[in-house]
Amino acid sequence: MGTLVTNPKLKFNGDSLKVASNTVDFDEGLGEQTYEAENFGDVVEGVFSDDLSTHIPAFKISVYATVENIEKLRKIKERGNNNVAELTGRTQDGSFGRTFLQAAITNNYKVALKAGESFEIEVMASSITR
Numbered sequence: 001m002g003t004l005v006t007n008p009k010l011k012f013n014g015d016s017l018k019v020a021s022n023t024v025d026f027d028e029g030l031g032e033q034t035y036e037a038e039n040f041g042d043v044v045e046g047v048f049s050d051d052l053s054t055h056i057p058a059f060k061i062s063v064y065a066t067v068e069n070i071e072k073l074r075k076i077k078e079r080g081n082n083n084v085a086e087l088t089g090r091t092q093d094g095s096f097g098r099t100f101l102q103a104a105i106t107n108n109y110k111v112a113l114k115a116g117e118s119f120e121i122e123v124m125a126s127s128i129t130r
Contacts, residue, residue, distance in 0.1 A: 085123055
């Protein structure tokens with residue numbers, strides 16, 4: 001069994017948001033690759049290609065519908081891709097984290113104003129660091 005990541009935390013531009021547990025999915029932005037056989041006359045060779053259009057780091061996470069979160073997210077959304085998002089968590093051996101640069105909230109999130117309710121945001125970025 002691998003190392004589990006628990007207690008997710010999310011910061012945008014240094015500001016913390018209240019997030020729901022077990023709701024994080026992220027994409028390292030390493031893209032999609034193909035390896036296909038190509039015929040070059042009498043010779044068949046493998047050709048590796050890297051689809052650069054899929055090199056987009058991204059994550060989805062649910063945040064609680066608090067007044068503070070709603071106000072912070074509105075400002076983040078208005079900044080377009082002029083944001084830095086830090087996604088962190090704990091492991092048995094220490095911590096896990098990724099920083100998303102030039103991050104933008106890309107979905108038109110819907111907020112239900114109910115006690116304990118959360119909603120999902122989707123974020124894409126130009127690059128990611130560990």
